[in-house]
Amino acid sequence: MSSVDGVGTKLKIASALAKHNTIGIDLVNHCVNDILTCGAEPLFFLDYIAMGKLVPEQVEAVACGLAQACREVGCALIGGETAEMPGLYAGEDYELVGFIIGVVEKEKIIMGKTIVVGDTIIGLPSSGLHTNGYSLVRKLFGETPSVLNTHYPELGRTLGEELLEPHRCYHHQLKPLLPLIKGMAHITGGGLVGNVPRILPQGMAAQFRSRAWTIPSIFQLIQQRGNVAQSEMYRVFNMGIGMVLICSPTDVDQLTKALPEAKVIGEVVKQVGKVRVVIK
Amino acid sequence: MSSVDGVGTKLKIASALAKHNTIGIDLVNHCVNDILTCGAEPLFFLDYIAMGKLVPEQVEAVACGLAQACREVGCALIGGETAEMPGLYAGEDYELVGFIIGVVEKEKIIMGKTIVVGDTIIGLPSSGLHTNGYSLVRKLFGETPSVLNTHYPELGRTLGEELLEPHRCYHHQLKPLLPLIKGMAHITGGGLVGNVPRILPQGMAAQFRSRAWTIPSIFQLIQQRGNVAQSEMYRVFNMGIGMVLICSPTDVDQLTKALPEAKVIGEVVKQVGKVRVVIK
Numbered sequence: 001m002s003s004v005d006g007v008g009t010k011l012k013i014a015s016a017l018a019k020h021n022t023i024g025i026d027l028v029n030h031c032v033n034d035i036l037t038c039g040a041e042p043l044f045f046l047d048y049i050a051m052g053k054l055v056p057e058q059v060e061a062v063a064c065g066l067a068q069a070c071r072e073v074g075c076a077l078i079g080g081e082t083a084e085m086p087g088l089y090a091g092e093d094y095e096l097v098g099f100i101i102g103v104v105e106k107e108k109i110i111m112g113k114t115i116v117v118g119d120t121i122i123g124l125p126s127s128g129l130h131t132n133g134y135s136l137v138r139k140l141f142g143e144t145p146s147v148l149n150t151h152y153p154e155l156g157r158t159l160g161e162e163l164l165e166p167h168r169c170y171h172h173q174l175k176p177l178l179p180l181i182k183g184m185a186h187i188t189g190g191g192l193v194g195n196v197p198r199i200l201p202q203g204m205a206a207q208f209r210s211r212a213w214t215i216p217s218i219f220q221l222i223q224q225r226g227n228v229a230q231s232e233m234y235r236v237f238n239m240g241i242g243m244v245l246i247c248s249p250t251d252v253d254q255l256t257k258a259l260p261e262a263k264v265i266g267e268v269v270k271q272v273g274k275v276r277v278v279i280k
Numbered sequence: 281m282s283s284v285d286g287v288g289t290k291l292k293i294a295s296a297l298a299k300h301n302t303i304g305i306d307l308v309n310h311c312v313n314d315i316l317t318c319g320a321e322p323l324f325f326l327d328y329i330a331m332g333k334l335v336p337e338q339v340e341a342v343a344c345g346l347a348q349a350c351r352e353v354g355c356a357l358i359g360g361e362t363a364e365m366p367g368l369y370a371g372e373d374y375e376l377v378g379f380i381i382g383v384v385e386k387e388k389i390i391m392g393k394t395i396v397v398g399d400t401i402i403g404l405p406s407s408g409l410h411t412n413g414y415s416l417v418r419k420l421f422g423e424t425p426s427v428l429n430t431h432y433p434e435l436g437r438t439l440g441e442e443l444l445e446p447h448r449c450y451h452h453q454l455k456p457l458l459p460l461i462k463g464m465a466h467i468t469g470g471g472l473v474g475n476v477p478r479i480l481p482q483g484m485a486a487q488f489r490s491r492a493w494t495i496p497s498i499f500q501l502i503q504q505r506g507n508v509a510q511s512e513m514y515r516v517f518n519m520g521i522g523m524v525l526i527c528s529p530t531d532v533d534q535l536t537k538a539l540p541e542a543k544v545i546g547e548v549v550k551q552v553g554k555v556r557v558v559i560k
Contacts, residue, residue, distance in 0.1 A: 004326045004361045004379055012367055046284045048328075048377045081284045081377075086415045087292055087423075088373055095368070097328045097361075099284055099379040135366050143367075 001040035001102040005031050006095070008189075009134040013163045015092040016143045020058050022166045023096060024065025029169035030131050030188070031100035032073050033243065036171055037184040037199075039110040040102035045070050047080035051094035054084045062096060065166075073171050075100070112183030112199035112246065119182060120252050121196075121206055121266035123213055124259065126242030127168040132189045133222075133237045137163065140226040154217040162218050170243045177258055183246040187238040194235060196244055197276040200268065206244075207278040208266035216240045234279055241265065281320035281382040285310050286375070288469075289414040293443045295372040296423045300338050302446045303376060304345025309449035310411050310468070311380035312353050313523065316451055317464040317479075319390040320382035322355035330363040331374035342376060345446075353451050355380070392463030392479035392526065399462060400532050401476075401486055401546035403493055404453075404539065406522030408445040412469045413502075413517045417443065420506040434497040442498050450523045457538055463526040467518040474515060476524055477556040480548065487558045488546035496520045514559055521545065 007026045014023045024047075032042050047066055049059055059082055070077040089095065129137070141147050141159065148160030155162045174181070183199040196206045219240065223233050233239060246268060247255055256262050269278070287306045294303045304327075312322050327346055329339055339362055350357040369375065409417070421427050421439065428440030435442045454461070463479040476486045499520065503513050513519060526548060527535055536542050549558070 002324065002326060002358065002379075002381070004328050004359065004377075006328065006330060006361065006363045006365075008363060009365050009368060011365075044282065046282060046379060048284050048286065050286060050375065050377075078282065079284065081286065083286045083288060084415070085286075085289050085291075087418065088289060088375070089368075090370070093368055095330065095375050095377075097284075097330075097375075097377045099282075099326060101282070101381065135364070138367065 001035045001038055001104055002100060003031050003034040004097065004099045005034060006097050007131045009138060010131050011094060011096060012138060012143055013134065013148065013160065015094065016145060017148055017160045017164065018092070019164060020061035021065050022164055024062045025069040025166040026131050027096055027098040028066055028069035028073070029167040031098045032075065032169055032171050033186045035100055035102040036174060037110065037186050038104060039108050039178050040104040042073055042075035042100055042102045042171070044078045044101045045075050046078060046099045048083070048097040049080065049094060050083040050085050050089065052086050052089040054082065069169070073169060108178070110178065110181060110184055112201060114182045115201055115204065115246050115268055117204055117268055117270050118249065119246050119268040120249050120264055121208065121268065122245040122247065122252070122255060122262050123241040123265040124170060124243040124245070125261050126187065126238045126240055128162060128165040128216065128218060130167040130188070130238055130242055136236055137222060140222060152221065154221060168242055173259060177255060180247055180251045180255055181245050182248065185244040187241055187244060191234050191237055191239065192241060192244070192279065193277045199246065200276065203271050205269050205271040205276045205278060206266055207269045208280065210279050212265040213240055213263045281315045281318055281384055282380060283311050283314040284377065284379050285314060286377050287411045289418060290411050291374060291376060292418060292423055293414065293428065293440065295374065296425060297428055297440050297444065298372070299444060300341035301345050302444055304342045305349040305446040306411050307376055307378040308346055308349035308353070309447040311378045312355065312449055312451050313466045315380055315382040316454060317390065317466050318384055319388050319458050320384040322353055322380055322382045322451070324358045324381045325350050325355050326358060326379045327360035328363070328377040329360065329374060330365050330369065332366050332369035334362065334364045349449070353449060390458065390461060390464055392481060395462045395481055395484065395526050395548055397484060397548055397550050398529065399526050399548040400529050400544055401488065401548065402525040402527065402532070402535060402542050403521040403545040404450060404523040404525070405541050406467070406518045406520055407448040408442060408496065408498060410447040410468070410518055410522055416516055417502060420502060432501065434501065448522055453539060457535060460527055460531045460535055461525050462528065465524040467521055467524060471514045471517055471519060472521060472524065472559065473557045479526065480556065483551050485549050485551040485556045485558060486546055487549045488560065490559050492545040493520055493543045
């Protein structure tokens with residue numbers, strides 16, 4: 001099991017604020033969550049960092065975040081490449097790519113095959129935007145330090161602090177529960193709409209009750225700022241749900257007991273027409 | 281065995297000439313050669329392509345090169361990520377990163393441990409700059425289409441054609457010969473000076489006879505253009521040697537017979553002072 005990923009233009013926010021020690025956590029956790037959806041245990045991680053002119057302290061700060069997140073999840077950071085690319089990256093800009101290798105026993109791979117109509121959809125809260133939707137946010141707010149350092153009462157912190165909140169890792173809490181989970185979707189680019197259908201068998205759709213969870217203030221702030229349509233919000237952002245689990249209704253109690261923050265947010269229904277995700 | 285790599289600012293040349301169908305070959309071959317130095321057989325490859333605004337034809341051309349090179353070396357292209365990063369990449373610019381996983385039996389790993397003073401150094405020709413030294417070349421020549429489309433008689437083609445020549449893959453020719461090879465260095469950034477010492481046991485140095493091989497015209501052209509010191513040329517470029525093999529003098533005949541282009545270019549000597557590479 002392997003995956004390759006970046007952290008999108010969350011990098012531009014890190015650069016604008018010259019805060020590089022958490023973006024590596026984002027990258028590792030994003031990759032770990034990606035392979036966790038198949039039930040895989042992370043084994044090895046490799047990184048690629050490129051910038052116009054190498055700034056050793058910046059590389060070190062990024063690497064610190066990578067190392068910390070790898071350590072926390074028991075994954076070996078076995079190597080990487082640091083590239084100097086003059087003319088490709090301007091000023092403080094840089095690129096950060098992660099590559100993860102994990103393992104799962106063949107008969108334990110989670111593929112969604114056993115999902116049936118009537119199964120329950122459980123959501124786990126995200127810690128913020130995770131690593132998606134930053135291009136839209138930057139378009140709406142800009143990315144100057146003065147904008148990012150603005151304090152918002154509804155966030156209880158500055159916009160920049162909120163936007164740099166690291167991508168949450170779901171590995172530790174979900175690992176012991178994998179045998180109860182029929183399908184799992186990491187809510188990244190595309191949101192619930194883009195990520196959940198991939199794990200559903202043909203002829204089935206996911207029906208969500210958006211009132212079943214509280215949409216964090218940052219998403220309301222973004223929506224108001226840009227007068228963004230509700231449907232677009234759900235396609236671009238995770239809207240407060242970072243990981244979706246699908247299980248049999250008989251296992252819901254056991255799962256929600258073990259996952260105090262988890263909420264039942266919907267169910268698997270018969271597909272009508274072409275719509276595979278309904279958000280009510 | 282795994283490796284992560286980019287192709288450096290050779291990407292900028294590809295962008296300037298809008299020729300994207302060979303840069304993927306560079307990336308795969310670079311990665312394959314990297315793990316070949318340990319004796320590893322490539323198994324899987326993953327790519328990461330990022331640009332400011334996705335241009336599907338450009339991504340497709342890059343992917344074509346990746347697929348072709350993977351096919352030729354029998355490596356599975358198992359996945360990748362294509363990222364749109366507005367504001368990070370200007371105009372036609374893009375980033376391309378490759379991750380490779382290979383395998384080698386533990387007792388067959390080539391580590392250079394058996395190298396002794398008196399062993400022979402064999403060089404295999406490069407196909408050009410491969411993927412290193414492009415930032416210096418761009419500094420010296422610029423990267424406008426008019427410069428890159430200039431025909432040079434000594435190259436027998438345009439500068440751009442020469443600079444985009446794909447990185448050569450050494451896998452097929454070296455695979456059957458691995459049991460005869462004690463140590464192997466892929467000559468990338470750092471040149472012979474930077475890459476050969478890494479495989480030498482302590483107390484040994486590599487002594488090269490530069491007259492033993494013909495330095496391709498492109499390197500002379502670069503050196504003249506920038507009045508670059510000879511020592512810097514050897515630190516930045518491969519100078520016509522893409523792969524270095526170290527073997528016992530008794531195996532030289534068998535190796536050079538099997539590798540018609542290979543040349544004996546030096547020998548392993550006792551280290552004197554701190555110098556680990558001598559080029560005469």
